[in-house]
Amino acid sequence: MVQQIKTALIVFSSLAMVACGGGSGGSGGTAGTGTPTANPMAIAVPDALTVINGNPLSLNGQASSTAGIITNMYWQVENLTLSANPLAAVTNADCKTISKSSTGADASCVLQVTPPTLLTADYTYKFTLNAVDAKGNTVKASTTLLVKQEASATANPVAKVSGNTTAASGDKVSLSCAGSGGTPAATGEPYSYQWVVSDAVGTTITLAPTDAAATSFTAPVVKESTALKIQCRVTDDKQKVGTATQTVTVAPIVKPTVVPISYSGGVVAAGSTITLDGSKSVKYDANGKVDSSTPIYYYWKQKSGPSVEIFNAFSSVASAALPKFVDTRTPFVFTLNASNSVIQPGGFSLDPLVQLDVVFYVDPLPPISLVSYTPVQLVLTNSAVTLKVDAPSNTSNIIYYSWTQIAGPTVAIAGAGTSNAGFIAPATPGTLIFRATGSYQPITVANPGTASIDVIVTVQAPAVAK
Numbered sequence: 001m002v003q004q005i006k007t008a009l010i011v012f013s014s015l016a017m018v019a020c021g022g023g024s025g026g027s028g029g030t031a032g033t034g035t036p037t038a039n040p041m042a043i044a045v046p047d048a049l050t051v052i053n054g055n056p057l058s059l060n061g062q063a064s065s066t067a068g069i070i071t072n073m074y075w076q077v078e079n080l081t082l083s084a085n086p087l088a089a090v091t092n093a094d095c096k097t098i099s100k101s102s103t104g105a106d107a108s109c110v111l112q113v114t115p116p117t118l119l120t121a122d123y124t125y126k127f128t129l130n131a132v133d134a135k136g137n138t139v140k141a142s143t144t145l146l147v148k149q150e151a152s153a154t155a156n157p158v159a160k161v162s163g164n165t166t167a168a169s170g171d172k173v174s175l176s177c178a179g180s181g182g183t184p185a186a187t188g189e190p191y192s193y194q195w196v197v198s199d200a201v202g203t204t205i206t207l208a209p210t211d212a213a214a215t216s217f218t219a220p221v222v223k224e225s226t227a228l229k230i231q232c233r234v235t236d237d238k239q240k241v242g243t244a245t246q247t248v249t250v251a252p253i254v255k256p257t258v259v260p261i262s263y264s265g266g267v268v269a270a271g272s273t274i275t276l277d278g279s280k281s282v283k284y285d286a287n288g289k290v291d292s293s294t295p296i297y298y299y300w301k302q303k304s305g306p307s308v309e310i311f312n313a314f315s316s317v318a319s320a321a322l323p324k325f326v327d328t329r330t331p332f333v334f335t336l337n338a339s340n341s342v343i344q345p346g347g348f349s350l351d352p353l354v355q356l357d358v359v360f361y362v363d364p365l366p367p368i369s370l371v372s373y374t375p376v377q378l379v380l381t382n383s384a385v386t387l388k389v390d391a392p393s394n395t396s397n398i399i400y401y402s403w404t405q406i407a408g409p410t411v412a413i414a415g416a417g418t419s420n421a422g423f424i425a426p427a428t429p430g431t432l433i434f435r436a437t438g439s440y441q442p443i444t445v446a447n448p449g450t451a452s453i454d455v456i457v458t459v460q461a462p463a464v465a466k
Contacts (some may be wrong), residue, residue: 040067041139045129050146054115056089059143061129062108067345068134069104075111076240081145084123089114096441107131113145150181157182157191159234159244167219168248169284172356173248175230176214182236192235197441198245199229208265208359218261218356219250221287226250258283258296260338260356267361271324271397274360276300276435278317278336298336299343303357305332314343325440366452368438369393377457379425387413387421387455389436401436402443406454408432417443425459432457 049298051057063070073095077087088102095109111127128142149158158181168171177193179182184190195207195215205228215232231245260281268274276277278298285291300310300318312318322332336356347353372389379385391399403421405411408430411423419436426432433456437449 012407026095039137039139040056040135041065041131041133041137043129043131043139043141045127045141045143046356048144048146051115052148052150053063053153054088055115056112056114057145058110059113059145060108061111061141062106062296063129063131063139064257065131065133065135065137066105067137070100070107070131071134072130073107073109073133073138074130075097075109076130077113078126078128080124080126080195081121085116085118085120085127087113087125088116089137115145115147115151117152119147119158121198122149132376136180142385152181154238157184157234157236158241159232159242161232161244161246164247164249166251167325168251169219169221169253169288170257170354171219172216173219174214174216175232175246175248176233177232177244178213179234179242182234182242183238185237190236194233194235195299196233197228198230198231199227201226201228201230203228205230206263211235216357218259219248220260221282221284221288222250222252224252230400253284253288254286256283256285256291256340258340258354258355260298262336262356262358264334264358265360266327267363268322270326270362270365271322272362273319273321274334276310276320276334276358277316281316281338294340297339297341297349299345299347301335301337301347303333305330308332310334322360324365326362326364328364332362334358334360336431365397365440366393368399368440370436370451370453372436372453372455375453375455377455379457379459381425381427381429381459382407383425385423385425385457387423387434387436387457389419389438389453389455391419391451394460397440399438399440400442400449401438402449404435404437406433406435408457425457429460430458432459 045060045061063073075093077090077093091112092108093111098107101106110234126142127143128140128302130140132138155180160178162176179191180395193211193213195210197205203219204222207215208213228248228250229245230248231243232244260278262278263280264277266276280295283291283296296316298316299466300313302308302310306323308320308322310318310320336348336358337343337353339347339351341351343349368391370389371392387403401417401419403416409426411426413421415421433454435452435454437443437452439447439449443449
């Protein structure tokens with residue numbers, strides 16, 4: 001689709017007109033009074049343009065002269081961005097196709113260009129239209145085209161991070177990254193992310209998480225101002241990668257400070273008992289040396305997520321049992337508070353608190369799939385019948401079972417709450433249907449279960465001996 005660019009031809013009187021770029025040769029001259037004559041030509045080009053796609057463009061340039069007909073027009077194309085890829089197509093730069101008025105004093109020339117298919121950055125191009133009339137007067141005017149990188153059909157995505165930042169030793173540093181351009185996935189998360197430490201300057205940094213658009217870490221203890229470099233990598237659906245690096249300048253400790261460092265966190269199974277571990281916390285003095293002469297006081301508190309009980313909340317190492325049943329991946333955020341003074345249950349301390357968040361993600365249990373290896377049975381009247389069901393995809397989670405009869409002469413089911421049930425076949429032939437249901441929770445009227453399978457039992461009389 002050709003993008004039409006609105007232009008306006010500014011017409012000046014021959015006495016007031018000043019050409020953009022000046023005239024040449026016979027365009028000037030001096031009147032008897034010594035006053036320079038004005039350029040009788042005028043020219044107009046489109047305003048500067050910015051595009052974010054690779055569609056072809058048309059730039060309509062117009063020129064006029066009060067001294068004679070327009071004899072020549074042409075466009076000059078320049079790359080203003082160093083190492084910019086050339087335009088994919090340029091048509092009519094020589095203005096072989098030109099439109100003129102009936103007198104020939106007004107003319108227009110349309111330059112057609114197509115942005116490059118591959119951009120590694122934002123590119124800027126300059127287009128200059130030149131015009132000459134029959135008297136040799138000349139005039140020119142320029143405009144620019146900015147092509148954003150997202151216009152690239154095959155370019156790598158662009159990773160963008162927030163500006164460089166500062167932190168003090170022990171601070172929690174939060175970073176975020178955004179992707180653009182490239183070929184994002186059509187569904188779900190359009191890009192995948194990866195955070196890496198590109199320069200830790202001799203310190204140890206643990207990023208968490210490393211595979212999301214946002215991450216965080218605890219600023220390490222340093223003795224002098226230290227610039228850490230953290231890189232975000234954005235990958236699109238074509239596995240093309242864009243990177244951006246953010247610098248975090250960490251200032252040294254200037255007073256005794258408690259620095260909590262926890263190695264907990266991550267994705268855990270539903271129903272897990274997690275350990276909240278702040279035992280690596282240390283206290284530093286004004287010289288950046290570890291001070292073990294006085295104790296550190298702790299307090300673990302849940303910050304977000306479905307409420308759970310924290311055991312040993314006032315210890316460096318605590319624990320909590322996460323719920324077994326969640327519908328989607330659910331974050332649980334716990335805050336480790338550390339101080340030089342006792343911390344009250346409400347979180348108050350006479351000395352400032354230093355805090356660090358620890359995040360656990362709980363995934364739902366996998367769907368239950370029930371299988372019966374004898375879905376159809378043929379048995380004799382009055383015989384003992386076994387009903388057996390299995391959940392082969394389940395490896396460690398407890399499943400509750402329930403057997404019910406849904407068709408046929410009623411029988412008493414033994415072990416109806418287990419995967420192995422049974423009954424005594426009735427004395428009369430017939431067909432009986434039983435349904436096994438499975439669930440991670442006890443099966444009740446309120447919880448009818450999440451998976452089921454039917455077993456058919458055909459009862460027949462014994463063969464009569466002849």
